[in-house]
Amino acid sequence: MQLIRMAQMIEVTTMPETHPKKVLEVRDLSIGFSMQDRVVEVVKKISFDVNQGEILCVVGESGSGKSVTARALMRIARPGKILNGSIRLYDDAGRCVDITELDEQSEDMRAVRGDRIGMVFQEPMSSLSPVHTIGEQIIETILLHRNMTAGKARQEAIEALRRVQIPDPETAIDKYSFELSGGMRQRAMIAMALSCEPEILIADEPTTALDVTTQAEILRLIKRLQSELGMSVIFITHDMGVVAEVADRVAVMYHGEITEIGTVEQIFHKPAAKYTRHLIGASSRFTITGDQDRGGTLPRDGAKKMLEVRNLNLTFRKSTGILFRKVTEFNALKDVSFSLAEGENLGIVGESGSGKTTLVRALVGLLKTDSGTAMYQSDDGREFDLLQPNALRNAGLNREIRMVFQDPFSSLNPRMTVEQVIAEPLVMERKHSRSDIRKRVANLLDRVGLPSNVLSRYPHAFSGGQRQRISIARALAVNPRMIIADEATSALDGSIRSQILDLLFDLQSELGLSYMFVGHDLGVVRYFCDRIAVMHNGSLVEIGDAASVCQRPERDYTKQLIGAVPGTDPSNRRLILT
Amino acid sequence: MLQFIFNRFLTMIAMMLALSFVCFFIIQLPPGDVISAYAAELAASGDSGGLVVEQLRERYGLDQPFYVQYLKWVRNLLIGDLGYSFNLSKPVSEIISGRIGISLLVECMALVVLWGIAIPIGIYSAVRRYSAGDIFATIFGFIGLAVPNFLLALLIMYAVFIFTGTAVEGLFSAEYANAPWTPGRIWDFLTHVWVPVLVISTGGAAHIIRILRANLLDELGKPYVVTARAKGMAESRLIMRYPVRVAMIPLVATVGWVLPTIISSSIVTAIVLNLPTLSPILLRSLLSQDMHLAGALILFMGMLTLVGTLISDMLLIWIDPRIRTGMMDA
Amino acid sequence: MLKSPKPQQQPNSDDGFEAPTPLTTQGTETQFQLIWRAFKAHKLAMISLAVLSLLYLVAIFAEFLAPNDPYAVNARYTYAPPQELHFIDHDETGGWSIRPHVLGYKVEVDPIALRRTYVMDESTKYYIHFLPETHEVNMWGLFPTKRHLFDVDGRREVLFLLGTDRLGRDVLSRLIYGARVTLSIGLAGILLSLVLGVIIGGVSGFYGGWIDNLIQRVIEFIRSIPPIPLWMGFSAALPRDWTPLQNYFVITVILSLVGWTELARVVRSRFLSLKSEDYIAAAKLDGVSDSRIIVRHMLPAFTSHIIATATLAIPGMILAESSLSFIGLGLQSPVISWGVLLQEGQNLRALADAPWLLWPGAAIVITILAMNFLGDGMRDAADPYGSND
16 A cells, blocks of 8 residues: 555656556466467466556566566467457547457458557568668558558658658668668667657567667767657666666556566666565666675786787678679777786677677687787696697697686587597596596586586586586686686576676686686676777777776777766666756 | 680580581481481382492491591581481481571571560569469469470460361461462461470470569669668669669570570470471481481481580570679679 | 595586486487487388388399299290289189299180280189299309299299290299399499498598599589580490400499599588598597597597488489380390390380380389488488587
8 A cells, every 4th residue: 555655656656647657457367378289378367558658667687577567458369269358548638448358460460550550560671661761661551551642651651760860861861771770770770660760669578689888879869859758668678777768657567567667766776576675676787877896806916917909900801792802801909009917807889890809709710810819828837829729739828718608508519528528638648537527517516506317418408507507617617727718698588687697707716717708798797707898890999997997088989989878766867867 | 705706616616516526426327327228218119229229328437436427527517518318318408408598587586586485574573472473373384384385386286176176287378388488478377387396385385474573573672672672762763773683684684595495495386386487307317217307307406506505695684783793793 | 746626516516497308318429329210200111111122122032032033934924914913712612722822824826917815714712832943043143942932833824923025034043143234333333332422532631622622623514514425425435255254344434433423422511521620620630640530539420421412322223224224225135134124125016015124214213212211311321419500
């Protein structure tokens, strides 16, 4: 009772209108998928309202049923079926239509889609037709719902593109989606969804596939359009940071149910459900503000240098044509220099295509470099250049430098048991007996938090987090000094990510490891690393203490990058200034 | 894009050269040479003809090394001299030009029927997946792949013979065989041509149906289809406008292997049905080791597919914006 | 060294919020077990496997199974229709017993057309004997035997379950012997193609660069020429005086000339996609040698695909051999293959009189259907992990 009253109070204070008008009312909605012999319910009796002019965020981890719910609102959830419940859509005059009672294919339903409810999807590339120009697709939407000439519709489409700030909309309208950048594509997608000025916009993870700076732009755009057009937005996301930035109200979904719904302040400051607290806890660890140090031990002052990279250059060449070869060059790394001290955690951040993964792959010899040196001081004091061909294997350094890959599904050979995977580097040393190896593997599994009875299982029997633990065990098998983690936690959900990072910290304090940690999520890198190197278009633009890079960035690009990171507190928004 | 077309063109020229080399190799394969076979024949018929043989040998430069002979052969090809058929006592070019029209006509008709059958069935099968029609089409597809062309031709001939007592052979009834094209002859042609056209197109059609169905099923699950649905488009229009359009693109690229298949199966079919096309001539020339004629025919059939493939590539550029704008390789 | 684990590190200590992996398996099944399980679910493929096993057994034991000598000419019984196999034997007294038998032929000459027609003689019964000693054959060319699975008493009784051809030879026996040549030429052709394809495709994928480019162009070239005229050209050039065995091998080689391209393409593309897999990179960083990477990590990942592709390529070989033999440019009589047998049916008049000459065609269709289903089933089951494709 008290909670509800409080929720009303907060709503009253945050919303300009005294009585928010309902535009959508969902009651007891259940959605199921028919399997061979039974129906699996993926959304269970959920109820929520959407008020006019608000952004409702639906947040949950993968598989929580949030996307299916969004599609069910448009009746495009096939093969999912609505099992029961109602979805009432109200118009200005207060008349309502129950979407669940319409036939999926009927004209009435189609009149709702695109005209009264617009939708934006996660992957702008695959969500736009590859063989039609964006103009053709927008004009088509307009002509479906408005009675006008093609010429007039084209003018409207240009206006729609202008509204989403696509530069030079008169030319852009005749472009194909693959000719635009990721951000521009998503703008075009939004322009299409808004071309008929719908009352409700459903945005299904619209920024998940985008880089952080582009994400910030799209979030600002959606927020601005929402207040300009006075429409309601249902914003689906898994990212609590995004929620904190844009939401007016939040619905938290877990296993097909809404565990909690309330205003954004309420959810963040007084979460009622355990799951909500868990979500917030997982994301608030990774803030870029504040002066906290990483959990492990800091490297000693004046620790000796372990790796010194100088003027590293790498070019990708692609040749086309048979007789008249045309070689296209792409400078993936330009004069990259940095160093790594013993016991230190160095973070390498950048957006996609910045060259961060290329850099570490070059260091371990998976890619050939054009020029530069990477001098490595081995445990016994010798010095090697890692960029020499087969340097790791020839000098026996692949015991000292190990790597953990991003994708826990493709980095383990599906045809080898866990034991075989982890034992591979030991077997290659050819000096351990079979029983020794088995004992050691069991020990390693124990160390990374997996029971030793999984030895004879194959990787497909494990979840993403467990697989990443196996990868770490493989990296540890030969007592390494340095571990390169290439986006090692990016494919994992929030809470699992924290656990893996904690495991890495524990191992560090125990074994005295150094990490090179590649990531695109500044919050995670800030949490894990002592120093951060920022990469952009193949160059290393800035390197320094984690705290100073995040709080007092020097370069413009770094400032832009830092400025684009969503905050964790809805009352202190970083991206959207109201 | 111009560069792409140019490159394709050069590739085709290179392939034609390679093809001509292979054909010449085949010509040279049988032990001895044509002239000695011819001379043997002459001798057998009691005609010494030594002078003619010597002249011929000189004309074809058979006493010269392989590559010189090859170059001469290619040069002759370029000026339209395809050699001389000793068995039919006619220049090869004359034999080919006499039958090429009808060969191409039958093959083109088969191609049209192939696409005409395959495309609607493929689309239907994918959109109405697991319906009775789809299952029927799938069964048809498997059978179509499993029945050899010559067997299908035999079966049709047999069935027609049993039911009507007439033999469906050739492309014309006797009275129209050498007549000029009149409506009567066209009708007569149509009553004959359906058998080879049907036989030639079945195997290819079965294959295309499978490919189109798989492609379209892939495309039907793509996010852009959901986007179109979310716009409020009617389902039937949506399917034709988006996924079908995209799924058809790789089909154009399959022309590259459909043409060789069509030519191959038309050869076997034409032999079984005794059509007045180039194929029975090819068989006869091979059986009698009349290699100049055979080599020219094989070269000609190969060229046909190479040109066809080039045309399909051009078509691909025209219909796929991703290739047109250089975003993707063909 | 590693210390003992800390107590708070519990497995699955994920607060219960990590989505559990759908465990459809115990997680301990090997690749082969997973493939076999997926394959078993494919009903048609399983049936096809049984059918093909049967066909190959027939081919292997042709001498033992064929009731007649396939080359034996019977001037009395040209174009004799198939005898019906009766199981229940009624005797004069009205009683019956289970005793398989066929009826003898009575030859009637049509007085107008002067054509011979065969009528079944209800009064002569030829009883089927099992494991009798009749005509002598040389089993596998190794040892002579007279023992056969079944036959009638051979001195004056005849058994033509599928009829006879123009020379009165038993179609069933010829079909059984033909299976040996047709089925084995498919296998031999595919084996040769496989060797060529794996080596050339492997080289192409492993070395890349100009070698890869060259090989790709050659493959493109071969695939763009219509195969039948090419095969015809090559086989027409064979010397006429070669032995059947020599012919057989050369035809195999000719078919493989085109057949290897598809396999090479598959091998190469699997090689390239595997090369970029993270687990291959991980193995490199484990210090694994190149040869061990290929043998231990790459080969197991593509054998199943290669076998499936090879199976799907066999029908093409069989079709090609039959077509070539049918038009007279492949195997030649006296070699018996299904294609050679069908040549008998090329004459429409003969076919109208003796439609049973088309039985080898049915055998071809059944074999190819089964091969296609089997290959499809294998291809679907080939990658039980799905994720790394």
